[in-house]
Amino acid sequence: MSFLSSALCLRSLPLTRPALALALAQSACRWSVRPTPGPPFCRLPSIRSISTYPPSWAAALLKRNPQFKSLDWTDVQAFRTILPSPGGVLTSIRDPTNPDATTSSSSSASVSADQLDSQEALQAYNTDWLKLYRGQAPVVLFPETTAHVAAILRYCQEHRLAVVPQGGNTCVTGASVPVFDELILNLAKLNRVRQFDPVGGVLVSDAGCILQNLEAYVEPRGFTMPLDLAAKGSCQIGGNVATNAGGVHFLKYGSLHGSVLGLEVVLPSGEVMDLLSTLRKDSTGYDLKQLFIGAEGTLGVITGVALQTAPFLPVAVLLGLNSYKQALDTYALAQKHIYQNLSAFEFWDRECFNYLLESGANAPSEPFASTYPYYILVESSSSDEDQNQESLSKFLDILLQNKLMGDGTISFDQSQFNRLWAYRESIPSAVLRHPSLAYDLTLDYPHFYQVVEVLRDRLRQMGLYDGYKGRGNVQAIAGLGHFGDGNIHVCVVAKDLNKEVFEAVEPFIYEWAAERGGSISAEHGLGILKAPYLHYTRSEVVIRTMRQIKTVFDPHGIMNPYKVLT
Ligand SMILES: Cc1cc2nc3c(=O)[nH]c(=O)nc-3n(C[C@H](O)[C@H](O)[C@H](O)COP(=O)(O)OP(=O)(O)OC[C@H]3O[C@@H](n4cnc5c(N)ncnc54)[C@H](O)[C@@H]3O)c2cc1C
Incomplete structure (x- = not known):
């Protein structure tokens, strides 16, 4: 597991907080103010092996568009002319006249010569973060300038080569990797x-x-x-x-x-x-x-x-709650009393949290003496430190008066702030390292968490779910998300992520959300995973107009084919 310097995770935070200290002194018996454990979240680890089950029938049924040319040695030579620097072209395509020659331009600082020589390096770029999709691109290009990108795309359009732009390859919809043998255009070296x-x-x-x-x-x-x-x-x-x-x-x-x-x-x-x-x-x-x-x-x-x-001058508060109603009431109060300083209001349930707390030797410990079914992380930030502290103190006082939380802890300094956030930021990796289906819905507040409960009931009735790590194949149906945006991520974790589980959840979850006016993709996009479900949130007219726009910019359809619009 490789991590960047933890210094990069630090955020500025003033060290003295008299107003908050006062609020806490007044209510010391209700608050755990000890520093919370856990490392700050840094560079993402690689998480699990390729799923044996395709997460979308549509993806499994797709056929390669025969209008796209297959990459060959002539193309590789052209790309090496555009990108002559070491490490600009990574390929498994060999010179037919000299098949033993090296497979890359040469080594670079970020990609070693050994890596470049191996199929393994290509596979890393061909495989998505969830390890649900794997393409077969035989070429990855690393342009360093806009002019490089322009020359590459000009060549690709002329020769009808399909292209997948790739950033950090962290998307969770399969959008950043090829479906077949599309060229990967990785932007990592365009980084100034x-x-x-x-x-x-x-x-x-x-x-x-x-x-x-x-x-x-x-x-x-x-x-x-x-x-x-x-x-x-x-x-x-x-x-x-x-x-x-x-x-x-x-x-x-x-x-x-x-x-x-x-x-x-x-x-x-x-x-x-x-x-x-x-x-x-x-x-x-x-x-x-x-x-x-x-x-x-x-x-x-x-x-x-x-x-x-x-x-930005932030303070964070972690709360343990006994009911979803408390989350709703807490959010209403945060809007009223923290108002424009409210910069984050994050939510997760116990099933999510369990995965993090049980994630091995480096797992953080419980933040509170008791456990709770729901947790909220509230962040307040402002350029005016006094105003920030004042509004947060008032908010905390009101929560205490209204008995709106079981327990709470607040960040007094930078490292405590990072540790509170590490709980929230480490949960997605901790859950999704297990075979799982992940959904990204926007729902109004009455339905925000109801979707998790409805799904639990449904899968329980089908004999697939029997509570957290129970006897059912489905081990957890967990919810976390950006509560303040009405955006919930629903994770269905299974021992065996098979067709039965998949069909129990999809398209049911999309239909359920669409019937309640929700969005099937709040922030993750559509990629290949959700492209077939676009009609749940976009009308025929809208989809037709999207296709027309696509044709204006990309008349030959070479840009990230098979994604978004199927
Ligand atoms: C642990 C974890 C937590 C996450 N949390 C969130 C979250 O809270 N909110 C959220 O919105 N997302 C979240 N994501 C999803 C993901 O991180 C985001 O979608 C992110 O914006 C993807 O950026 P990327 O550089 O990794 O892009 P990639 O995954 O490489 O690509 C994503 C898409 O963008 C295209 N693309 C990439 N670069 C370019 C470019 N320069 N030009 C044109 N197209 C390009 C690709 O073709 C692909 O379609 C999370 C993912 C993980 C793994």
Whole structure:
């Protein structure tokens, strides 16, 4: 397991908090203020072996589009001309006149010569994070400049080569890996910060910059990135934009549709579409950059991103709750009393938490003396420290007066803040390292957690689920998510992730959400996993218009085929 320096995980936090100390002193018997254990979450580990069962019938039934050319040695030579630097081209295709020659340009610092020589290196890029999908791309390209991307796409369109843009490969819908033998265009080497405006807080960077590295860049300058997610140690800002990622700070900073000020995009034709504005206001015709936000690489390759960052001084509180009703009431009070300082309101249930607490030697311990069925992490942040403390103190007092939580703990310093967040951020990996199906729904509050209960009842009746790690094949039906955004992730963990489990859950869960006006994909996109279910949340007219837009930008359909629109 490789981790980046833990220093990159640190966030700025003032050390003295008199107002909070007062609130805690007044209620010391109800609060556990001891430091909470657990490492901060950093670079994502690789988690499990390839599933034996295809998670989507549609994926299993897809056929390769015969209009796409298969990659061969001539293409490899052309790519080596475009990317002459060491490590620019990774391929298993051999020179037919000299089949024993090395399979790569040469070694590089980030990818060793041994790796480059091995099929294993190609497999890593061909396999998605959940290890549910594996493509067979014989070529991965690592451009370092926008001009490289432009030359590659121009070549690919001319020769009808299908392309999968790839960022950190952390998406959970299969969108970032080939379905068949599409070329992988990995943006990892396009990773420079281009400029930062310390007055306006506008950051312009290459698309391949890792989110956590950008956070480490802006944080000492007194700012934070407008998005934060548990995959931050691996995902790239270009991938975040391409998936319209949400994450834990969506509540305060909103969608990337708002915080992305500009984009630089290379179209399949090789033309560079310069939309890289740093202006907050620009009302001059169609706002084309919005089309690339959430397009999952189906319209073009994002090479540059201009983002509005924000000032940030946060405090976090972890609460153990006895009922879902308490979560609803706590959220209503947080909105009222923390109001615009409320920067995260995260939720998870006991089944999720168990997976983290039972995750081995390095697992954190229980945060409280008692266990609870629900947990909430509330974060308050502001550039005005006094105002931040005041509103949080008031909020905590009111929670105590109303007996709205079983227990709670608060961060007094940076390391406690990181440790509280490590609980939340480590849960997805802890759960999803087991064979599981994961869903990403937006539901209104009456239905937010009901979906978990309904699914438990359904699978119990079918004899598949008998409680957490019970006798049923399904070992857990767990819920966690961005409560403040109405976004719940439902995880169905099974001993044997077989057809019976799959058919018990899908399409039932999508239909259930659609009937209640929910979204079948809140923030993860559609990829290949959910492309067949688009009609549950988009009308025929909308889907037809999406297809027309796709044709305008990508007339030969070479960009990330088989994804989003099937
Ligand atoms: C543990 C864990 C926690 C997560 N938590 C969250 C969360 O809280 N919120 C959330 O929204 N997501 C979350 N995700 C999902 C994932 O991290 C996000 O979707 C992320 O934005 C993907 O970024 P990436 O760089 O890894 O992109 P990839 O996975 O490499 O690619 C994702 C899609 O974007 C396209 N793409 C990538 N780069 C570019 C580019 N430069 N130009 C054009 N297209 C491109 C790909 O073709 C693909 O379609 C989580 C994932 C994990 C594993």
